[in-house]
Amino acid sequence: MNKVILIGRLTKDPELRYAAGSGTAVCRFTLAVSRQFKKDETDFINCIAFNKQGEAIAQYVTKGRQLAVTGSIRTGSYDGQDGIKRYTTDVIVESFEFIGNSNNGSVNSQNNDYWNMPTDNEFGVEEPIDDGDMPF
Template sequence: MNKTVLMGRLTKDPDVRYSQGQEATCIARYTLAVDRMKTKNNQDPGADFISCVAFGKRGEFAEKYLKKGMKVAITGRIQTGSYDAKDGHKVYTTDVVVEEHEFCEKREGAAAPAETQPTADDGFMNIPDDIQEELPFN
């Protein structure tokens, strides 16, 4: 099984291109800075910079909504490849082909409804008492 789940921040706006041909396909490339787990000494171990590519509707989504610095979670698959560079050397590539994008933070400037804003002290959301009536299960 080839399944990858990543959460990180975009290092820059996605680079978007469209394929040529009768039906142009959107191809969005971007890099995610993914923090490594902290060590036992609590030292900052740095980050990995993962190349991601999204095709079609997912590429159009990236073009429209993803911007530098945004924190996103993606699922996808690892794809490797190679090509011959202009100087004749073989270049090997590793990308994550994006299957899903998900925002991990609210947009800057967007206010959440009052009943779902986190409290200042404990960081948990206020949940209304009558929420049980809205849940689709018991």
């Protein structure tokens, strides 16, 4: 199974382009995701969203905005202009949620309820799981 769930902040405004020939919207952006146990370490994850999702992200999300993304990891390679083979790793976005503070400072409580996150943005607080709630 290839499934990724990320919560992070955009490092810069998303880049929206349209594929030649098909006209498919392709939105590229990078999420800065803090590591769980080392808050001073951050991973920068390249993400790609297509079609309406890509257009929505490009239109409504800006640098610094917090976003939750689900998707799958894709790897690839290409030959650079200097003849050296380059390798890529991207997350292909399947769905996303706006979370955290919006540009006007209000908290998007609908999405926080979906992700079961506190509305005061105190991330890292884990709720204990009752073994009776486990599906297996």
